[in-house]
Amino acid sequence: MNSFEAFKDPALCRALLERLQKEADTPYRFMEVCGTHTVSIFQSGLRSLLPQTITHVTGPGCPVCVTHESEVACFLDLATRDDIVLATFGDLMRVPGPKGKNLKTAQADGARVEVVYSPVDALAVAAANPGRTTIFLGVGFETTAPAVAATIRLAREQNLKNFRVLSFHKLVPPALAALVADPDINIDAFILPGHVSAIIGAAPYGFLAEKHGLPAVVTGFEPLDILSALLEITAMRASGRPAVVNAYTRVVAHDGNPVARAVMDEVFIPVDALWRGLGVLPGSGLDIREEFADFDALRLPGVSLPDVPPLAGCRCGEVLKGKRAPNECPLFDKACTPATPVGPCMVSTEGGCAAYHKYRLEL
């Protein structure tokens, strides 16, 4: 068994589940902040095995889900322009904008859209399309922002004149701060994102325990990682000593990755940002700094964030805050399905509503 498989080991998982069954005698609701955790909890079947005392709530942790309608409308507008090539990660292709349009339908209408596996690949797209401007859609959390920043720096080194980034990056700690500041918050503990934490470390989450008395654990994505984190939370609740614990030390250093953070800070500057379902959250987005203005797609003439009215009937804001389960939304599995997603939580395969739709047998 390799180390990758070891963290899925069914016998060890069963042993941890038994311990959890015994030790989790006080009810609590935990939220994971990362879509990959959401999928793992459902896909592994863990959700159906958790003790009844523990309630799992899906969180806002999918960058595709939280990309605001105005931001989607912005890049869909760009897709209609003959002088633009869009380069994007694949999971933005189906995100719906106004009137149900998405990048797939835009492509069918003649838009030039290239799916890339790394932001650096977008530089090759730009080089292959000298008569047009290639715009990389910078959607993602701290996990992807450093690679996008490094790509912008590389574009400058290469003196590439026809490459820009539309930076709609989001930052996780400000979103968490906004979430827990809600007086109606109904979450008792957090499982914190492993990928994001590999960049920023565990320290930026300290306020969860210090200010709000909430236990939180940075952990990986295998069933054993998640079960260990739940045991850790259970122990903290029993002792009455909440803390932010890094249980993913095989990947996450306490201070994160200083090199990645440095390039991110060199190219981007934190700004207030729009989140789908959550509204404007202070200091939760990343704009491109003045020094790299030539690579900022938002500074191109004719580029703006159009006003898009909120979605009627959609309860994703409440789902993202853990106030409502996906199947308690009146649109769930009726007007809103993965084929016709209305709200952010159904938009991406890593959203809470999409996970409910895809994995819950008993619906």
Added chain:
Amino acid sequence: MDKVLLDYGSGGRASHRFVADLFFKYLGNDILARMDDAAVLSLTGPVAMSTDSFVVDPIFFPGGDIGSLAVHGTVNDVAMMGARPLYLTCGFILEEGLPMDDLAKIVASMGQAARDAGVRIVAGDTKVVPRGAADKIFINTTGVGEIMVDPAPSGHRAAVGDVVIVSGSMGDHGLAILSTREGLSFEAPVVSDSASLAGIVGKLLAAVPGVHVLRDPTRGGLATTLNEIAGQSDVGIELTQADIPIHPAVAGGCAVLGLDPLYLANEGKFLCIVPEAKAQAALATITADPLGAGAKVIGRVVSDHPGKVALVTPLGGKRLLGMLEGEQLPRIC
């Protein structure tokens, strides 16, 4: 002539030379050689017929090419009806400028695949379209075969208490195509499983009467195929995830790309659903053939959740295994 020209689709002398020099050379047989407007075939009893168009990109991939794939795909669809595939037709849409060497390789590969599958290509058609109007080469094949058993296997015949068997590892073809298209490489090579299943299915049907369902899990993969069967038969299907064979290189590649191997296409694997009493005999026959060496019992047909497929995970949890929505797309993080 080193590239396909528009002239070759004109219907005149150039077309005739093109067809004679290339297609007859590799695909020729006595029926095709008659060059009449239609092939005259001898068939008895109920006949299964299927058609499929192949537009795969890239046209050459580890483990095969679009030519052999066009034979295997249709031969397998006919075989899944409990039929012995006998005849194929093929229609080619060629993009002007396609290198003749590539076309010759593809047609030769089709000829070899047809001989290996025991089918004859008895009619064909070639069109050439201007550069940009097609992507190199598209092939349509139609196949017919005589049904060997009564009642024939069908997606409507899965019954509560049956077991589900797959003939080998899942997702090899889909990941081989995707990784070649995107220029990705993994620690271990991922090779398409493209193959004719006519032989192995013939042996199974001869040795084990009463097979309820045969299906090759092509596009949409195992998960989508089983959802189709659950719907057609109005039964539930429960799979044991740990028993589903997946090549470690495919599992690793999928983990990196955020794909699920249970939704990836297969082109040389089939699943069969048989009454539990016949499961061991079916498994023994399938595993005795090299194409079925990795066969496993992966689940059973149940009365719960009709129309749905459930997956029992290695942890013992149970979750829905739904149908693929659109195509799988790699994720951001």
